[in-house]
Amino acid sequence: MRQADVVVYGATSAGVCAAVAAARRGLDTVLLEPGRHVGGMTSGGLGYTDIGDARVLGGMAAEFRQAVADAYGVAPGHYAGPEPHVAERIFLSWLERAGVEVVFGAPLGEVVTSGERIVSAGDHAAGVFVDASYEGDLLAAAGVSYRVGREDRALHGESFAGRREVVPGMHNFPPWISPFRADGTLLPQVADGPMAEVGAGDGGVMSYGYRVCMSTAPDRIPFERRPGYDEEHWELGRRLFRHWREQGVEPRAGRLVGLEPNLPNGKCDGNSLGPFSLSVLDRSAWAYPDADPAGRERIRLHHLHHAQDLLYFLSSDPEVPAAVRAELARWGLPADEFADTGHLPHQLYVREARRMLGETHLTEHDLVQGTPWPDTIAMGSYHLDIREVQRTWRYVYEHPDPVPMVVTEGYLSVGVAPYRIPYGAIVPRREECANLVVPVCVSASHVAFSSIRMEVQYQMLGHAAGLAAARAAGSGKAVQDVDVAALQEELRAAGQVLSL
Known part of the structure; x- marks a missing residue:
């Protein structure tokens, strides 16, 4: 059994940032990746980077943007994003310089828990774990509550929830x-x-x-x-x-x-x-x-x-x-x-899978109204962007007989002002798990997640998750008891934008 301070599951861009952030603080960090590549969608085909308001970009997302510019000898933002192999090369160089142990071909394996803590995942034990997978497999295996698909409009009173x-x-x-x-x-x-x-919930994902x-x-x-x-x-x-x-x-x-x-x-x-x-x-x-x-x-x-x-x-x-x-x-x-x-991407674009039900649950109202969370760890700004959910058919009642027609349903795009993302959205409920941080399958409704799900947000949330995991592992505290004010200061010092 390999014992580490921090184990990160999933080498998405969030996972890379989390592992690098923890390792830069001197913690023994292992990054487990079921596949053979790092970077998730950032290196897996989604080269065109959806940013929203560039003013909210900070921390490791800004660092990555600068690294892309340096790779091509241009100003940041000159290109909409990097070529896939360049994105992966940047991430691999970060991991190597930080001293992260990367294990490829590492499926999750059996997850052992004791009380409200994860003891080990497969052959790896740690004080704190980070689930940075697109699917939320570690959080699910640890018994953390989650939801899949779109909810009923009545659940949170969201205008855009449910079937469209x-x-x-x-x-x-x-x-x-x-x-x-x-x-x-x-x-x-x-x-x-x-x-x-x-307006009804049907469990449909983008x-x-x-x-x-x-x-x-x-x-x-x-x-x-x-x-x-x-x-x-x-x-x-x-x-x-x-x-x-x-x-x-x-x-x-x-x-x-x-x-x-x-x-x-x-x-x-x-x-x-x-x-x-x-x-x-x-x-x-x-x-x-x-x-x-x-x-x-x-x-x-x-x-x-x-x-x-x-x-x-x-x-x-x-x-x-x-x-x-x-x-x-x-x-x-x-x-x-x-x-x-075969010259096709190594990463399926999983736009949304599980979404944790954590300490704080973000909804459409928080993004549209801009809730001023005191435990803000990052900002988002991309519009509510729900991609199509299904292509099906229905009868249109024309004279003299109904006519069957193909229809596509689910697409929605609604602009929002820059908003804050709280620490409570990336940690489970205390009674469910005390040593897990979740920067991808965050605690949010289907509607709210449609904006948060952008790769730059994953990079910034991964950065915050890695620093939080390092603090919890170093102190032995539950992730819910991390000193958020000190975490915020550390994030600000690294260039993270917590308010405009």
């Missing part, structure tokens, strides 16, 4: 597209079963997908037909393009998968844009947070194959407009990214 109205918009399907084959069976990529009532890095470089890897590619799986896309053609709409390739050279060296971060995108909307992600490893792997491969096959479909299918196919032909997968995963 189906309204027109960039991410919704246009009307009149049928979800059915000629034999009356449902097309692939359309979820069956009724939607919950508007859709997942892969943020695919692409390039126009001469050595790019072309989008190829995958063994197992299913022509019928893409009939819904063909119907969408036929409808646009009939309506005189000429879709641009860049508005389908984000073909903008928004990263250094002419690369782009392929985003999920529009009604038919890299996001998978068939409700398969709803089962992911609580699925076992085999179930998660099936869901991950389902999403990976969707990304591969969408790019091939858009670049080759005769129903796709010729201009779109021609533009896709200029792009491919970069030869110098993700070499060990």
